[in-house]
Amino acid sequence: MKLIDPHIHMVSRSTDDYMALALGGIHTIAEPAFWPGFDRSGVASFHDYFNLLTVTEPARAARFKVRHYCWIGMNAKEAENLALGEQVLEILPEYLDRPTALGIGEVGLNKNSRNEIRIFERQVALAAKRNELLLIHTPHLEDKLKGTRIIIDILRNEPRIRPERVLIDHAEEHTIGEIREHGFWFGLTLYPDSKGSPARAVDALEIFGSERICINSSADWSVSDPLATLKTVNEMRRRGHPQELIGKVFYDNPKEFLSQCPKFSAA
């Protein structure tokens, strides 16, 4: 079967992982801009990073017939440096215009600070002005509930933002309900320790239904698994879910959300 991983950080992964994705039927991926595990020293580093996302990674993926798309944005972690954040905001349009850039992301909050909120609000306004899709990063662990609520308030206060063009990611059992209630898409991330497991993701699917849900590996430089989506497919199979539902969750749904950007075409 074919899958789409709508959130995976291939700049942090080996070329072998592209082969593993291809062998597993994951032939279309989307890579959000994120915090690389260290704070960058200046805006030049972001130019380099956005070039990686829009030039280097699509070429690396193409060797394995994997279609690579990306999201461009200023991540919440480095947004605490307001001066740097303002500089990065200035260069975003140049990279959003690139042919594989699907929208603004992943942007949102990390520790729910005032500076993070300021940079996030600016990017929400930019998305509204340019009619870009938005991919939202919600905070980790104990900060997730509060941050998700602040994010939802900010999005709802911008009347030009349509919820069906926003995916709020890294949702968990205590935040899914509020995200869905307001009409946004929601993403479940499969991390062994700090987010969800395949079993919990399928539990959420059974509880909340299959509408507006996308499941991703978010594989990056930390403890993560680029084949986590395949393991969740197997978890659904193990519980007897029909192939049609599996295809909806892992292919049709991300295709539907991402296809709102005319640049996107699923393999």
Place this chain on the structure above:
Amino acid sequence: MNGPSCTLNTPEILDTYFLENRARLLEIASFLDRLDRAQDLSQDTRDFRYQAFLRALELLLEPGGERTRAIQLSFSDPTTEPIESALGLKAVGAWQGGEP
């Protein structure tokens, strides 16, 4: 909640998941025993993560199918005001209750 209920019946769930969750339960017990063997602190003064863990364990025995959400909420920051600065801060898995 508008999705389907679990596709498996009770014996199937137990056949599929009992052993792996039995192992997880023993891991938790061993973790708590390890803490009890630590020489440095008494149970009363152990840090907020330990206390949050014990509160979460109590929620495991609550019936009603909302245990996971209840535990997530028990670890969460319930406040609504943004913090002044995130410099030097990172998530640790349990809310410290606003203490430094």
